[in-house]
Amino acid sequence: MTAVIADLREVVAELQAIVGAAYVIHRPEDLIVFEYDGSVDKAMPQMVALPASTEEASRVVEVVGRHGLPIVARGAGTGLSGGAVAEEGGVVLALTRMKRIIEIDPEDQVAVVEPGVVNVDVSAAAAEYGLYYAPDPSSQSACTIGGNVAENSGGPHCLAYGVTTNHVLGMEVVLADGSVHWLGGRTRETPGYDLRGIVIGSEGSLAIVTKVVLRLLRQPESVRTLLAVYREIDDASAAVSGIIAAGIVPAAIEMMDRLCIQAVEPAVNAGYPMGAGAVLLVEVDGLREAVEEESAEVERICRSRGPMEIRTAADAGERARLWAGRKGVLGALGRLAPNYYLVDGTIPRTKLPEALARIGDISDEYRLPIANLLHAGDGNLHPSVLFDERDPDELDRAMAAGGEILKLCVDSGGVLSGEHGIGLEKREYMPLMFDDDDLNAMARLGPAFGSEGMLNPGKIFPTGADRTHVSHSRAAAKAGAGAYI
Amino acid sequence: MIDSLDETTGRAYAVDGVIPRFAARPKDAEGVRDALRFADERGLAVIPWGGGSRIGLGNPPHRFDLALDMTGANRILDHTPGDLTATVEAGIAVDALQESLAVHGQFLPIDPPLPGRATLGGALAVGTSGPLKWQYGSIRDTVIGMKVVQADGTITKSGGQVVKNVSGYDMSRLHVGALGTLGVITEVSLKLAPRPAGEATVLARFDRPGPCFAAALGMFRSPLMPLAVTAFDARAGRRTGIVDPPGAWRLAVRLGGRPRALDRQVSESRAIIEGAATAGVEVLDAGGAETAWRALSDFGWDEPRPILGIRANATPSGMPQLVEGIKNMNGAGGLSLAIAAHPAHGTALFSWTGEDQASDDVAGIIDRARGLAARAGGCLVVEQAALAAKSGIDVWGGIAGPESVARGLKREYDPKGILNPGRFAGRV
Numbered sequence: 056m057t058a059v060i061a062d063l064r065e066v067v068a069e070l071q072a073i074v075g076a077a078y079v080i081h082r083p084e085d086l087i088v089f090e091y092d093g094s095v096d097k098a099m100p101q102m103v104a105l106p107a108s109t110e111e112a113s114r115v116v117e118v119v120g121r122h123g124l125p126i127v128a129r130g131a132g133t134g135l136s137g138g139a140v141a142e143e144g145g146v147v148l149a150l151t152r153m154k155r156i157i158e159i160d161p162e163d164q165v166a167v168v169e170p171g172v173v174n175v176d177v178s179a180a181a182a183e184y185g186l187y188y189a190p191d192p193s194s195q196s197a198c199t200i201g202g203n204v205a206e207n208s209g210g211p212h213c214l215a216y217g218v219t220t221n222h223v224l225g226m227e228v229v230l231a232d233g234s235v236h237w238l239g240g241r242t243r244e245t246p247g248y249d250l251r252g253i254v255i256g257s258e259g260s261l262a263i264v265t266k267v268v269l270r271l272l273r274q275p276e277s278v279r280t281l282l283a284v285y286r287e288i289d290d291a292s293a294a295v296s297g298i299i300a301a302g303i304v305p306a307a308i309e310m311m312d313r314l315c316i317q318a319v320e321p322a323v324n325a326g327y328p329m330g331a332g333a334v335l336l337v338e339v340d341g342l343r344e345a346v347e348e349e350s351a352e353v354e355r356i357c358r359s360r361g362p363m364e365i366r367t368a369a370d371a372g373e374r375a376r377l378w379a380g381r382k383g384v385l386g387a388l389g390r391l392a393p394n395y396y397l398v399d400g401t402i403p404r405t406k407l408p409e410a411l412a413r414i415g416d417i418s419d420e421y422r423l424p425i426a427n428l429l430h431a432g433d434g435n436l437h438p439s440v441l442f443d444e445r446d447p448d449e450l451d452r453a454m455a456a457g458g459e460i461l462k463l464c465v466d467s468g469g470v471l472s473g474e475h476g477i478g479l480e481k482r483e484y485m486p487l488m489f490d491d492d493d494l495n496a497m498a499r500l501g502p503a504f505g506s507e508g509m510l511n512p513g514k515i516f517p518t519g520a521d522r523t524h525v526s527h528s529r530a531a532a533k534a535g536a537g538a539y540i
Numbered sequence: 541m542i543d544s545l546d547e548t549t550g551r552a553y554a555v556d557g558v559i560p561r562f563a564a565r566p567k568d569a570e571g572v573r574d575a576l577r578f579a580d581e582r583g584l585a586v587i588p589w590g591g592g593s594r595i596g597l598g599n600p601p602h603r604f605d606l607a608l609d610m611t612g613a614n615r616i617l618d619h620t621p622g623d624l625t626a627t628v629e630a631g632i633a634v635d636a637l638q639e640s641l642a643v644h645g646q647f648l649p650i651d652p653p654l655p656g657r658a659t660l661g662g663a664l665a666v667g668t669s670g671p672l673k674w675q676y677g678s679i680r681d682t683v684i685g686m687k688v689v690q691a692d693g694t695i696t697k698s699g700g701q702v703v704k705n706v707s708g709y710d711m712s713r714l715h716v717g718a719l720g721t722l723g724v725i726t727e728v729s730l731k732l733a734p735r736p737a738g739e740a741t742v743l744a745r746f747d748r749p750g751p752c753f754a755a756a757l758g759m760f761r762s763p764l765m766p767l768a769v770t771a772f773d774a775r776a777g778r779r780t781g782i783v784d785p786p787g788a789w790r791l792a793v794r795l796g797g798r799p800r801a802l803d804r805q806v807s808e809s810r811a812i813i814e815g816a817a818t819a820g821v822e823v824l825d826a827g828g829a830e831t832a833w834r835a836l837s838d839f840g841w842d843e844p845r846p847i848l849g850i851r852a853n854a855t856p857s858g859m860p861q862l863v864e865g866i867k868n869m870n871g872a873g874g875l876s877l878a879i880a881a882h883p884a885h886g887t888a889l890f891s892w893t894g895e896d897q898a899s900d901d902v903a904g905i906i907d908r909a910r911g912l913a914a915r916a917g918g919c920l921v922v923e924q925a926a927l928a929a930k931s932g933i934d935v936w937g938g939i940a941g942p943e944s945v946a947r948g949l950k951r952e953y954d955p956k957g958i959l960n961p962g963r964f965a966g967r968v
């Protein structure tokens with residue numbers, strides 16, 4: 056025991072020499088804020104190091120590796136699957152000091168940023184050139200680009216524009232041995248294995264990301280948002296199918312169900328009519344003429360499904376009002392129950408009606424209300440199981456209901472996670488999707504990168520333990536103002 | 541199931557002059573597994589064969605014993621138009637797939653060379669596509685799920701059949717662009733796109749490359765959303781049926797959309813082009829556009845096959861200089877050079893044709909071109925060259941990025957080194 060403690064002191068001293076005494080956190084009372092992320096899993100790291108540069112990050116990794124401690128990279132800690140939780144202890148490498156936007160290059164439409172840069176700040180910096188960074192996780196005012204890369208994050212507008220991996224041209228990484236390399240670069244094609252594409256979405260387990268080259272897009276010339284309210288959710292689902300069948304891929308198609316509406320209406324006064332069973336939000340953007348033509352078609356399709364009401368917005372103020380209800384749901388769920396377990400899964404979009412009906416059955420079976428929020432355009436569901444964690448039986452039922460929803464997603468030809476990742480939360484569910492051979496193939500990446508057991512160990516892969524208990528009641532508060540799900 | 545080949549029958553599957561002793565033409569993943577087990581047990585080197593349209597790409601193989609002909613596994617397993625997704629076997633020819641998707645007004649937004657022959661699996665293994673990537677991005681981005689048979693015959697799957705998925709590592713990235721060195725792609729789930737409601741192609745002529753590239757980059761920096769923008773010289777133009785005086789350049793702009801948006805894109809493209817000192821602009825009719833884009837996506841792999849074919853990458857703004865640099869390089873003696881470039885994507889294709897050259901001369905051209913690409917912050921792949929010229933170099937220009945990881949991947953996924961041995965970057 057003493058040997059271990061002595062050892063840790065030595066590590067602290069070595070790290071202090073690299074990043075400065077102020078940037079090594081090791082007193083238990085100071086470590087508490089690094090115990091958890093946006094999920095409910097908790098674990099105390101032995102220390103936290105905050106490097107200011109790639110060079111410092113690389114030296115930290117090298118030293119920590121030499122002492123045989125695991126390293127858990129951390130951005131803003133808004134992750135919802137426990138990715139930044141140091142389950143096995145070790146050193147948390149917090150990248151929040153590395154937050155420089157190194158370059159915005161309007162000629163080639165790229166940005167070069169450090170990993171601690173907050174997502175929304177990239178678009179803010181690019182705005183003066185009429186450019187923006189497309190992936191827009193709902194937590195974008197808090198989450199970091201490093202975290203986005205690690206989770207391959209999406210956002211409401213990734214329906215048309217794609218997720219993080221479609222927008223990262225290259226990155227600088229530190230491997231587990233401390234060496235620094237570029238994967239990809241500023242060009243849009245690089246021969247050789249696509250290590251860039253493999254590290255994206257690897258949840259901090261293969262490499263530490265220290266610089267990222269992002270592709271920027273031109274801000275759309277025109278945006279049109281349409282909100283349609285339906286008595287029954289099936290009509291909203293049918294409208295979604297109709298839009299896709301018409302060959303239109305809008306920037307975003309969002310949906311919420313009756314329970315969400317009941318929660319959000321008193322909180323936000325969005326003006327949804329009494330008896331509304333579903334709200335559909337469709338945003339079309341691009342060239343002025345294209346937006347006019349496509350939004351007229353979208354409106355026609357939405358009307359053909361007998362809405363209670365249709366509203367459209369042409370300017371930013373009106374648009375914000377239409378989105379207010381959608382963005383307020385997460386905060387408003389607290390009015391219905393003390394806790395919610397927000398499940399993230401994807402199904403083929405044509406299966407929406409059956410899946411939603413089945414979620415209704417699960418709600419009945421487990422005697423817990425489930426509010427459905429969905430990125431409907433790409434079939435990404437966020438059913439939120441409402442419960443009170445002070446009642447252990449409710450907690451168990453909520454977790455079990457969440458598990459049923461994940462099974463339902465996989466059984467409908469879908470997947471365990473659309474955007475929040477596997478982390479600790481869903482690792483025990485991986486066998487629902489993958490057999491041993493599939494998982495073994497994935498597990499060989501660690502040895503190939505030389506990161507096995509060193510970078511974020513224990514994540515993603517099943518341990519055979521009981522399925523983890525999670526709730527997301529804290530998530531909204533931690534993602535900061537403006538966040539929603 | 542495994543056929544023994546002799547000199548004559550084996551020749552059909554030769555790669556860089558190496559003739560295999562065995563061939564297998566499985567009709568599904570299980571058949572691929574059986575063939576790979578056969579090879580694994582005997583330590584035979586395997587090269588998966590698609591349509592053979594770009595089979596010569598890569599370093600000469602260290603060994604080659606078994607040709608794994610993938611064209612027998614070519615079914616469309618699922619296409620759900622409402623989901624804009626499809627799952628197909630990798631041996632399907634790209635054109636055959638497109639034809640079937642077109643019935644539902646959809647397509648796979650890739651346009652690799654020779655799509656009548658090229659299989660989807662082959663196109664993915666090579667990892668590069670054609671002009672459409674301007675709008676639709678890399679061929680990698682169309683893959684949402686994959687079934688791969690590993691070197692030892694283990695069948696593994698990753699991803700899924702939905703467009704948004706972060707369940708586990710993004711394993712398909714390992715195989716797209718890996719030239720079949722880490723596993724054999726047997727099934728692929730794809731993200732499709734609706735076909736544009738209407739299309740138009742604007743074709744402009746320039747007296748010099750400078751204004752042609754200026755117009756292309758003007759398009760890149762405008763609010764317009766072209767499907768493809770390709771700049772090409774008079775020799776490349778000849779392959780599209782355009783006869784221009786030497787020195788002339790052309791810019792083809794492919795536009796899509798609903799009627800009013802399309803009209804505006806056509807007129808604003810014209811305005812950008814006219815602002816860049818064009819020698820004339822026209823809008824092609826549908827037939828002319830189709831012929832031109834076919835030829836431009838085939839460029840470099842069509843006939844006559846080049847003595848030397850190079851694909852170079854740079855940033856969009858670095859493109860004009862790179863193209864000028866390689867065009868004006870001396871030492872290419874009796875060869876004639878044709879060039880086509882996709883400037884927004886930062887890709888340029890150089891195709892030298894003519895009489896056989898001394899391999900030293902070819903090596904010299906490659907060397908100088910590689911230097912120019914590196915100076916432009918880019919890189920270069922020798923896609924086609926005579927065996928003698930390829931033998932002395934790494935056509936990929938070596939391993940970019942951490943060598944330990946590239947070799948680590950090969951060690952983990954193909955420990956016996958039986959898949960395409962020696963052919964990929966760093967001769968893994």
Ligand SMILES: Cc1cc2nc3c(=O)[nH]c(=O)nc-3n(C[C@H](O)[C@H](O)[C@H](O)COP(=O)(O)OP(=O)(O)OC[C@H]3O[C@@H](n4cnc5c(N)ncnc54)[C@H](O)[C@@H]3O)c2cc1C
Nearest residue numbers: 130131132133134138193199201202203205208209259264
């Ligand atoms: C209210 C709310 C809304 C959300 N909405 C969305 C949404 O719409 N779409 C979506 O996709 N997600 C969403 N999320 C989830 C979360 O915000 C994203 O996963 C985000 O990308 C995490 O970023 P972070 O900086 O907080 O990373 P963290 O939580 O700190 O870390 C996440 C993972 O990334 C790794 N990591 C962090 N930085 C690095 C680095 N530099 N190098 C290597 N690995 C690193 C960590 O080890 C960990 O595994 C939401 C979360 C909340 C709380």
